[in-house]
Amino acid sequence: MELNHNYANSLVSKLLFAAIKKSYPEVEYSESQIYESLSAPPNLKMGQVAFPCFPLAKECKMAPPMIAKTIQENLENDASVEETKLAGPYLNFVLKKEALAKNIIGEISSGNFFTKELTKDTPKTMVEYSQPNTHKILHVGHMRNLCLGSALVNILRYSGQETISTTYPGDMGTHVAKCLWYLKYKNPDPVPVENRGAWLGQMYATANQLLEDEIGTPNEESNRKQLTEIIKQIENQNGEFYELWKETREWSIALMKQAYSWANVDFDRWFFESEVDEDSLKLMKDLQAKGILVEDQGAVGMRLDEYNLGFCILIKSDGTGMYSTKDVELARKKFEEFGIQKSIYVVDNRQAFHFNQVFKVLEIIGFEQAKDCFHLQYDVVELPDGAMSSRKGNIVPLMDLISNMEHTITTNYLEKYRGDWSDEEIDKVARQLAGGAIKYGMIRVDNNRKIVFNMEEWLKLDGETGPYLQYVYARINSLCHKFNYDSSAQVDFGKLTHDLEEALLVKLGNFNSIVVNCAKQLKTIHLTSYLFELGKLFNSYYAECSIGGADDEETKLARLALAYSVGEVMKKGLAILGIEAPARM
RNA sequence: GCAACCGUAGCUCAGCUGGAUAGAGUACUUGACUACGAAUCAAGUGGUCGCAGGUUCGAAUCCUGCCGGUUGCGCCA
Numbered sequence: 001m002e003l004n005h006n007y008a009n010s011l012v013s014k015l016l017f018a019a020i021k022k023s024y025p026e027v028e029y030s031e032s033q034i035y036e037s038l039s040a041p042p043n044l045k046m047g048q049v050a051f052p053c054f055p056l057a058k059e060c061k062m063a064p065p066m067i068a069k070t071i072q073e074n075l076e077n078d079a080s081v082e083e084t085k086l087a088g089p090y091l092n093f094v095l096k097k098e099a100l101a102k103n104i105i106g107e108i109s110s111g112n113f114f115t116k117e118l119t120k121d122t123p124k125t126m127v128e129y130s131q132p133n134t135h136k137i138l139h140v141g142h143m144r145n146l147c148l149g150s151a152l153v154n155i156l157r158y159s160g161q162e163t164i165s166t167t168y169p170g171d172m173g174t175h176v177a178k179c180l181w182y183l184k185y186k187n188p189d190p191v192p193v194e195n196r197g198a199w200l201g202q203m204y205a206t207a208n209q210l211l212e213d214e215i216g217t218p219n220e221e222s223n224r225k226q227l228t229e230i231i232k233q234i235e236n237q238n239g240e241f242y243e244l245w246k247e248t249r250e251w252s253i254a255l256m257k258q259a260y261s262w263a264n265v266d267f268d269r270w271f272f273e274s275e276v277d278e279d280s281l282k283l284m285k286d287l288q289a290k291g292i293l294v295e296d297q298g299a300v301g302m303r304l305d306e307y308n309l310g311f312c313i314l315i316k317s318d319g320t321g322m323y324s325t326k327d328v329e330l331a332r333k334k335f336e337e338f339g340i341q342k343s344i345y346v347v348d349n350r351q352a353f354h355f356n357q358v359f360k361v362l363e364i365i366g367f368e369q370a371k372d373c374f375h376l377q378y379d380v381v382e383l384p385d386g387a388m389s390s391r392k393g394n395i396v397p398l399m400d401l402i403s404n405m406e407h408t409i410t411t412n413y414l415e416k417y418r419g420d421w422s423d424e425e426i427d428k429v430a431r432q433l434a435g436g437a438i439k440y441g442m443i444r445v446d447n448n449r450k451i452v453f454n455m456e457e458w459l460k461l462d463g464e465t466g467p468y469l470q471y472v473y474a475r476i477n478s479l480c481h482k483f484n485y486d487s488s489a490q491v492d493f494g495k496l497t498h499d500l501e502e503a504l505l506v507k508l509g510n511f512n513s514i515v516v517n518c519a520k521q522l523k524t525i526h527l528t529s530y531l532f533e534l535g536k537l538f539n540s541y542y543a544e545c546s547i548g549g550a551d552d553e554e555t556k557l558a559r560l561a562l563a564y565s566v567g568e569v570m571k572k573g574l575a576i577l578g579i580e581a582p583a584r585m
Numbered sequence: 586g587c588a589a590c591c592g593u594a595g596c597u598c599a600g601c602u603g604g605a606u607a608g609a610g611u612a613c614u615u616g617a618c619u620a621c622g623a624a625u626c627a628a629g630u631g632g633u634c635g636c637a638g639g640u641u642c643g644a645a646u647c648c649u650g651c652c653g654g655u656u657g658c659g660c661c662a
Contacts, residue, residue: 089642316660326662377589464597546620
């Protein structure tokens with residue numbers, strides 16, 4: 001539940017609540033209902049806050065414009081309100097800029113703005129994201145999941161929701177067997193000393209190709225026998241392949257950790273498939289013994305036809321489990337180990353059917369939390385020539401994207417500082433900007449929309465990108481430094497009279513609401529758009545109004561304070577998206 | 586066949602819990618650095634919101650049907 005935390009809207013809803021009570025004593029319209037209904041007029045000349053009177057029309061049995069007029073007549077005077085304006089069915093409020101500035105800039109510079117209680121009674125939530133397979137290539141597709149998941153965790157936490165983050169790597173299954181098979185029987189090359197995780201991914205791709213090529217040849221049957229043996233050894237936890245699995249698995253995990261570290265992502269809990277496999281089968285055998293599961297064509301599972309979810313196989317005819325089997329057990333572990341009330345799965349939309357099945361199975365076997373399990377789906381990342389596939393050989397490995405981006409940024413923008421800045425700083429800023437470009441690019445489009453990844457486009461860094469926003473912060477930081485900004489100095493907020501200053505103040509005041517809205521809708525785009533709009537506004541302001549060269553000292557100080565506030569909000573907003581803002585770039 | 590998602594400017598996308606004049610980026614044309622950082626800013630060109638109905642004071646937004654595209658739909662994960 002959202003609390004009233006926006007200064008302007010809280011003020012207006014309080015005044016409106018009293019006026020509505022006075023005008024229509026019989027109508028029930030709570031202060032928080034009013035707060036929620038407030039919107040913004042099309043432009044600031046019409047006011048900063050708009051109250052639409054449509055919702056009241058039915059109960060008051062009166063046309064909205066008349067209601068607006070009646071309410072206006074019953075409004076009490078308030079020192080912070082300049083005037084109210086009737087605009088048809090809307091009642092608009094013009095707040096005094098000075099009051100707006102004093103409150104918003106004051107709260108931002110004191111830091112209180114970012115520590116407000118924004119919501120209450122939110123459920124304890126777990127977010128699972130990043131489910132890469134070991135022994136396979138980590139590619140740009142994984143990046144979308146990682147950026148989205150980590151931003152969402154930050155959004156939920158900022159808005160006051162207790163959130164546990166978790167990752168679920170796939171460290172067993174046929175893909176592992178194929179990779180180990182190739183390593184043992186076919187690979188002629190020595191194991192490299194470095195980057196073994198990436199190398200392993202290539203081994204898998206080669207293995208997959210070779211096995212496919214040998215289908216229909218005399219080798220097919222022996223290959224299959226060898227793969228079965230490998231899988232058996234890993235499951236039974238002994239034999240040379242089990243040892244090889246343990247060793248190679250670590251190479252992939254090291255690569256994952258490297259990627260997570262680059263992305264500044266940290267998980268509260270790592271679940272591995274191998275960790276839930278055995279228990280998941282036990283759980284299913286229990287359920288089977290209780291008669292909850294049925295057998296069908298040799299497999300054991302649950303009939304979900306009445307929910308239009310077909311048959312969910314939980315024990316294959318060879319006695320082993322499926323991915324659904326493990327997901328049921330994993331859910332049980334999450335509920336019991338952490339006592340969560342809500343469980344979010346950030347997984348691409350091809351798994352929609354799978355999760356519907358799993359959630360239904362959980363519900364049927366008696367987990368109440370099943371109704372609060374949510375598959376947050378997103379569309380996949382494709383390349384200009386279609387879906388990524390190892391067969392096509394058109395996979396863009398994650399580390400290629402990262403190093404390409406960092407290299408381009410260094411040569412195009414940072415090389416000019418060489419000698420002036422330390423090499424370490426140049427590398428660090430290149431990493432931060434690459435992070436900004438990649439992360440912002442991954443989460444600025446809606447989850448439901450496919451991303452066609454084009455390396456050249458991504459390297460351009462023009463327009464709506466992470467570095468555009470980082471540049472805003474760097475410029476402000478440089479300004480504050482140059483003019484010795486002091487956050488404790490007295491400021492005459494009456495000096496902020498420009499239209500763009502007002503627009504910036506209103507924008508700044510909306511920050512917390514935007515993040516709460518993102519948390520409610522589990523979306524990142526509202527925040528990315530917001531930050532871009534804030535950045536654009538500031539850049540216009542910067543071009544139009546000289547801050548350092550203001551007419552008088554008071555104006556300069558007031559403008560600096562405003563600029564500083566924009567910088568703080570920008571930095572905070574980017575941080576929520578997982579993006580660092582360098583002090584200079 | 587069934588289901589989910591997508592269809593808005595040349596291209597990439599916002600706007601979708603109905604509300605004031607449909608917005609950005611990009612591309613293209615033009616202008617602004619002896620300047621608080623030009624990784625920037627300003628201006629212009631560009632739209633039957635896939636199509637057809639319906640709901641109502643009001644629909645890009647909600648409902649129905651159709652068209653086009655993507656992805657799923659029992660022993661891979």
